[in-house]
Amino acid sequence: xxxxxxxxxxxxxxxxxxxxxxxxxxxxxxxxxxxxxxxxxxxxxxxxxxxxxxxxxxxxxxxxxxxxxxxxxxxxxxxxxxxxxxxxxxxxxxxxxxxxxxxxxxxxxxxxxxxxxxxxxxxxxxxxxxxxxxxxxxxxxxxxxxxxxxxxxxxxxxxxxxxxxxxxxxxxxxxxxxxxxxxxxxxxxxxxxxxxxxxxxxxxxxxxxxxxxxxxxxxxxxxxxxxxxxxxxxxxxxxxxxxxxxxxxxxxxxxxxxxxxxxxxxxxxxxxxxxxxxxxxxxxxxxxxxxxxxxxxxxxxxxxxxxxxxxxxxxxxxxxxxxxxxxxxxxxxxxxxxxxxxxxxxxxxxxxxxxxxxxxxxxxxxxxxxxxx
Amino acid sequence: xxxxxxxxxxxxxxxxxxxxxxxxxxxxxxxxxxxxxxxxxxxxxxxxxxxxxxxxxxxxxxxxxxxxxxxxxxxxxxxxxxxxxxxxxxxxxxxxxxxxxxxxxxxxxxxxxxxxxxxxxxxxxxxxxxxxxxxxxxxxxxxxxxxxxxxxxxxxxxxxxxxxxxxxxxxxxxxxxxxxxxxxxxxxxxxxxxxxxxxxxxxxxxxxxxxxxxxxxxxxxxxxxxxxxxxxxxxxxxxxxxxxxxxxxxxxxxxxxxxxxxxxxxxxxxxxxxxxxxxxxxxxxxxxxxxxxxxxxxxxxxxxxxxxxxxxxxxxxxxxxxxxx
Numbered sequence: 001x002x003x004x005x006x007x008x009x010x011x012x013x014x015x016x017x018x019x020x021x022x023x024x025x026x027x028x029x030x031x032x033x034x035x036x037x038x039x040x041x042x043x044x045x046x047x048x049x050x051x052x053x054x055x056x057x058x059x060x061x062x063x064x065x066x067x068x069x070x071x072x073x074x075x076x077x078x079x080x081x082x083x084x085x086x087x088x089x090x091x092x093x094x095x096x097x098x099x100x101x102x103x104x105x106x107x108x109x110x111x112x113x114x115x116x117x118x119x120x121x122x123x124x125x126x127x128x129x130x131x132x133x134x135x136x137x138x139x140x141x142x143x144x145x146x147x148x149x150x151x152x153x154x155x156x157x158x159x160x161x162x163x164x165x166x167x168x169x170x171x172x173x174x175x176x177x178x179x180x181x182x183x184x185x186x187x188x189x190x191x192x193x194x195x196x197x198x199x200x201x202x203x204x205x206x207x208x209x210x211x212x213x214x215x216x217x218x219x220x221x222x223x224x225x226x227x228x229x230x231x232x233x234x235x236x237x238x239x240x241x242x243x244x245x246x247x248x249x250x251x252x253x254x255x256x257x258x259x260x261x262x263x264x265x266x267x268x269x270x271x272x273x274x275x276x277x278x279x280x281x282x283x284x285x286x287x288x289x290x291x292x293x294x295x296x297x298x299x300x301x302x303x304x305x306x307x308x309x310x311x312x313x314x315x316x317x318x319x320x321x322x323x324x325x326x327x328x329x330x331x332x333x334x335x336x337x338x339x340x341x342x343x344x345x346x347x348x349x350x351x352x353x354x355x356x357x358x359x360x361x362x363x364x365x366x367x368x369x370x371x372x373x
Numbered sequence: 374x375x376x377x378x379x380x381x382x383x384x385x386x387x388x389x390x391x392x393x394x395x396x397x398x399x400x401x402x403x404x405x406x407x408x409x410x411x412x413x414x415x416x417x418x419x420x421x422x423x424x425x426x427x428x429x430x431x432x433x434x435x436x437x438x439x440x441x442x443x444x445x446x447x448x449x450x451x452x453x454x455x456x457x458x459x460x461x462x463x464x465x466x467x468x469x470x471x472x473x474x475x476x477x478x479x480x481x482x483x484x485x486x487x488x489x490x491x492x493x494x495x496x497x498x499x500x501x502x503x504x505x506x507x508x509x510x511x512x513x514x515x516x517x518x519x520x521x522x523x524x525x526x527x528x529x530x531x532x533x534x535x536x537x538x539x540x541x542x543x544x545x546x547x548x549x550x551x552x553x554x555x556x557x558x559x560x561x562x563x564x565x566x567x568x569x570x571x572x573x574x575x576x577x578x579x580x581x582x583x584x585x586x587x588x589x590x591x592x593x594x595x596x597x598x599x600x601x602x603x604x605x606x607x608x609x610x611x612x613x614x615x616x617x618x619x620x621x622x623x624x625x626x627x628x629x630x631x632x633x634x635x636x637x638x639x640x641x642x643x644x645x646x647x648x649x650x651x652x653x654x655x656x657x658x659x660x661x662x663x664x665x666x667x668x669x670x671x672x673x674x675x676x677x678x679x680x681x682x683x684x685x686x687x688x689x690x691x692x693x694x695x696x697x698x
Binding site for chain 2: 135136
């Protein structure tokens with residue numbers, strides 16, 4: 001392999017989660033459902049993107065579905081645990097209850113999307129279901145989740161928080177400040193570092209001189225564990241140990257999940273910087289869904305059980321797409337609402353008084369190279 | 374009732390708000406056992422314990438980010454920046470995360486970021502700053518900057534009770550120089566409302582924080598020496614700005630001087646001037662003038678600092694120029 005650094009080769013990453021997992025049959029099938037839903041939903045989004053129905057960029061988590069789903073599955077939704085995802089954590093959000101129609105509405109910039117057209121892609125949250133939307137400034141969610149879990153501690157609540165960062169975000173000041181603060185305060189927080197080998201085009205070897213990212217835990221005086229992120233059961237189990245530790249008052253754990261980003265940073269990225277053969281090797285030898293299906297079959301699941309999940313996922317995505325496509329775009333003047341609780345909305349500027357839509361009166365010259373959606 | 378200082382007024386507000394609402398807590402560097410670099414939080418930890426008065430690592434990003442996370446969950450954090458100069462170390466998370474949270478994610482962020490600000494104290498480039506203009510440009514934040522002890526207390530109460538993030542600048546030159554008797558009971562000062570610090574009819578000074586006092590001195594001087602009647606408007610809140618009060622004083626005196634301690638270019642005075650120009654141009658009998666610091670980092674040595682910062686004599690000069698226009 002041309003790359004150096006801590007990302008394992010597919011062969012090395014083949015370790016599996018234990019065969020004695022505490023998960024019921026239904027739960028094991030549910031893990032498959034969330035991984036399949038993640039992948040199929042993203043495939044549907046690719047179709048919509050190619051039809052120019054996705055207004056902004058499209059971010060895939062192809063090959064990372066197991067780490068996202070397995071880790072989030074370790075949280076206890078009945079206790080009010082909260083996670084904050086990153087851009088490759090569609091699967092984690094689905095586990096917490098995010099719905100496919102919401103995701104499609106977000107991508108299509110619809111007026112009834114969770115952020116009413118203000119934010120892109122999977123940048124949204126819901127405190128009731130237990131996920132807080134990320135922002136684009138990597139690392140910033142670590143201090144925020146330190147504060148969320150600080151509130152759990154202050155109120156003596158039996159709740160845990162989980163925050164995702166990538167290999168790239170471990171280089172930020174916010175990551176350091178947030179994890180250090182949470183460690184000192186012994187906040188009930190799990191920090192999952194998804195090491196997928198690349199931050200945009202930058203390989204791990206140019207991101208850090210550390211041999212492995214889990215080593216950073218030592219410097220913060222917290223527990224650290226590493227696991228195969230392409231094994232959904234291993235991802236679940238390692239995160240579950242961290243969640244249990246946090247809930248028992250044991251403070252912060254850094255969990256490094258080893259995985260691989262098979263698509264570019266976003267759909268436009270041609271991955272010219274990736275060594276030849278690397279992506280194919282991971283696709284053919286270490287696809288997390290393929291691996292899990294083999295495991296399910298080995299554990300006695302019927303083929304019909306698996307295909308019925310596939311059918312359920314396909315139906316849900318069709319219904320979600322129809323609903324999202326039928327959704328309206330936002331009213332332009334909704335842009336003025338809700339920057340503060342008080343005042344509840346801004347006044348229109350003098351040149352927009354009485355005008356409902358900017359583009360009715362301001363045609364953009366075609367020479368700008370832009371077009372209205 | 375005896376007088377208390379501007380600093381003690383802030384402290385009183387913190388004590389009273391923590392007693393009123395158990396969700397209020399303080400976090401910052403050296404604020405607990407030590408009581409803060411200026412002793413604003415002195416005694417808070419002894420009364421409320423280290424769970425609610427948190428000594429943090431030197432981590433402005435973590436302090437502000439953690440406050441935001443706790444605020445989402447219904448807490449009411451009050452962050453101390455040891456000096457407001459260090460607010461810039463938390464600039465990204467404050468402007469990108471906190472200020473946008475309600476709008477982009479419908480996440481409430483009721484929190485206060487407070488800290489000692491301003492010069493005239495020989496603090497040098499990193500212990501004298503007035504960074505309010507940087508945040509005036511950030512939708513989603515509110516900014517208050519009191520000049521009196523009564524306002525210091527009342528605005529702190531309002532800031533803590535506000536549903537959004539309030540930057541609370543406290544002027545360290547005023548900490549122990551300004552003393553007042555506090556009003557009885559639970560007095561709040563509304564955010565977004567300016568105060569007429571001195572009534573007048575010939576010229577208006579629009580200002581805030583320490584230069585309110587320099588403006589009052591200058592007004593007194595030109596009253597005696599020139600017979601000029603100068604009105605002084607203390608903005609108290611910079612964001613949202615009290616446009617009504619600004620336009621009212623323009624219409625009353627038709628001559629306006631804006632005074633602030635911060636540097637000139639891109640400063641608050643430029644914004645106020647633009648607003649007057651757009652909404653009350655025909656009421657002006659003279660161009661709007663500014664007295665501000667010159668555009669340099671604030672130097673340490675007394676002759677240098679005195680030269681850079683606005684002084685009462687500068688304000689007197691500007692008032693005479695406006696009167697003669």
